[in-house]
Amino acid sequence: MGGQPEILGNVMVWLDEAGQMALGWLTSPAAWSQFALLVVAFLAARVIAAKATRAVTKFVTPAEDKTGMIASLRRFSLRFLPLLLPLIAYGLTALGEAFTRSMFGSGDVIAFGKRLFIFIAARLFVEKVLTDGFLRLLGKYVLIPVAALYALGVLDLIMVKLEEAQIVLGNIQFSVMALIRGVIAGAILFWMGSWSNRQSADYIKSQKELRPATRELAVKATEILIFGAAFLLLMSIMGIDLTAIAVLGGALGVGIGLGLQQIAANFISGIILLVEGQTTVGDYVELDGGEKGTIVKMTARACILETFDGKWIVVPNEHFITSRVVNYSDAGSANRYEAEFSVSYNTDINRIPEIVEKAVAALPFVLEKPDGPDCELTGFGESSVDFVLEYWVNGIDDGKNKYRSPVLFAIWNALKAEGIEMPFPQRVVHLKQAHE
Template identity: 80%
Template sequence: MDETPEIVTKVTGWLADAGEVAMGWLASPAAWSQFALLAAAFIVARIVTLRVNPVLSRLIAPPEGRTGPIATARSFVLRFLPLLLPLFAYGLTAVGEEVTRSLFGSGEVIAFGKRVFLFLAVRAFVRDILTDPFLRLLGRYVLIPVAALYTLGLLDDITTRLEETVIALGNIRFSVMALIRGVIAGSLLFWLGSWSNRQSADYIKKQAELRPATRELAVKATEVLIFGAAFLLLMSIMGIDLTAVAVLGGALGVGIGLGLQQIAANFVSGIILLVEGQTTVGDYVELDGGEKGTIVKMTARSCILETFDGKWIVVPNEHFITSRVVNYSDQGSANRYEAAFSVSYDTDINRVPGIIEAAVAALPFVLKKPDGPDVELRGFGESGIDFAVEYWVNGIDDGKNKYGSQVLFAIWNALKAEGIEIPYPHRVVELRDGSTPVKARVKKAGA
């Protein structure tokens, strides 16, 4: 016949003990007096809570429409009012326990009731106060079960059993309780690290006096510090010797030397980019490999470029250090462009600069500083006299900013308004009928 599993025997023993304790309480007059004290403590706590809750709500609640740190803190404290009833009942029960033990020498019933009120406080805390989905999940499946075991008096036995169960992985040995403690502590620490990282990142990014590159570097440094401290604290909580971390660091160094050098190079290159600040978020850049776009994000490994047609290009940070990079928009600086055009040889070319410069300067996006529009004579072509107008604008002539097209329209309209002809190619054709050549001059558009 198969033996009964140990866990079944253990649970059966716990149930039998609980039954004996319950029967003893039901048969004891002292237990009934403690039940009466518990009921009285709950009724008094209920009456006091009903009277105090409205008063505290009016005192703590911030004025309507008020914002700021103080108003946020008052709203946060207001969320804890549901704990008032179970905690007040717990306090009254604790006083009753001391009185009962001093008079009758026993107080198991009222001590159990005190633990019940504490369980109710934990349940209210998880149900009414925790709003973060992860914390509420952790409270529902970890905090409430632990409080229930404590209420039933089983927590110490289960904890001892888990401490005695040891898991061995090579030379590393740890108990099941240490593993559970590590999982719970790790979840809390890394949630807290993520929350702290978000708060610190938001605060740093609001510091307008810092350069964007400096802000990004501060955000990355803060992130490394927060999660590094969380990892070391977790190792300490789990009871793992930090010398094992040193061994892990040595192995990681060997791995970097053998196969992760590109990742390490990109990480170091990212730090150099953030420190130097020559390229930062918002700059329009072009690399030797042909990649070009606006930097929308800088990570520890790469920069993300967004092209004008909406595509994202992930460029490793190392490329910004080892190759030539053209930065067209260093923090919003002006850029110079030019538009070429020609006029016929019949034109008085001394009039052209004034006409075109005035027409281009009238465009709203053309800057007067560092220099206004400037028309230059570039040469004498086959079909006409070649000019070019140079102008300065803020931004890049692509995507949503089509500066070149508008400038060419302005040139065309200005020349037409002044009656100046824009030439097209001319060709001379010779027709031979045997002995006498016949020359004909043909105008042909489009070469």
């Protein structure tokens, strides 16, 4: 066995010592008395926990019709009731350990039982209390194994060994224990950050008195603050000198200067858009490049436009700063549109404006202010007299013929009712006979 790994040799030594200890417990009267105390403590804990559970349930449970944060917290606290039994047993066992050590000078058996109750509490906590999938996974593969090692009395020894093992990355040096601690703490911190970010975002977005741009800016600022604080706290937990981050910051600055200019420009442009509030979520915009749609989301890098047919267009924030943007929603809720039509040359065109304006004004979505329907003569075509009807509506015509189609139907029906012809192209052809 001389060539076996050191860790395997340590495990064999520990197993041998555990066997000797177990054998000593089985043959020691003091150990048997401690076993008896453990049984008494467990039975007493069951009686106390049962009565305490009934009393706490009756006192804490809110009425079925109660809602709100306080009622939710009271219902949530009831999930911890299964922990009463092992925790009460732990307390009673701790008292028994103090008694046996004062009487017999030994308490190893009852100390093991005390640690065993902590392991049981950890298992119940994971199985009965935790409902989030990530936290339950973390409890199953981290909390329960740690509690098991603690119950066996080898947790401190393993932590010392992991603390002695060092990892060196350039100027940064940390132990394996620090790495494990960092991974666990990082998972918990960023889960808490994600949860708190969702809660704060929901709260900020519910503040309807704030402008949409202000709400978006507050959400982004809160997100940066939460995850920035989580990152700095994680570095501190891992024992990494924060001055080493300055090297990373310098490298990042060089990267931005050389290859990340567009990303940085879009990020800064996004902040400018949120601060100014000239363009925000819900606005219908049209860019010089032809992109147009309703802004449904603003991120740190781009704005997402939704077209009338449900397509999403991702437009970098920089385009909203460096190019011309037509915002149909920013100037006000009323917008003007036009509908072209033509009539025959045989028509008394002086009657047309009154007929068409009256028909279109009867449509429920056509506004009287800032101006009612206005029919104007635009020209004399080859086969028809051309008109255009201008009308105002409360909203954006973000789809094909959303307003235009009903207006054209109204014009058609009104002209037909008056017997006015809407012509089709006509040509006059002259035939010349050849002279013989």
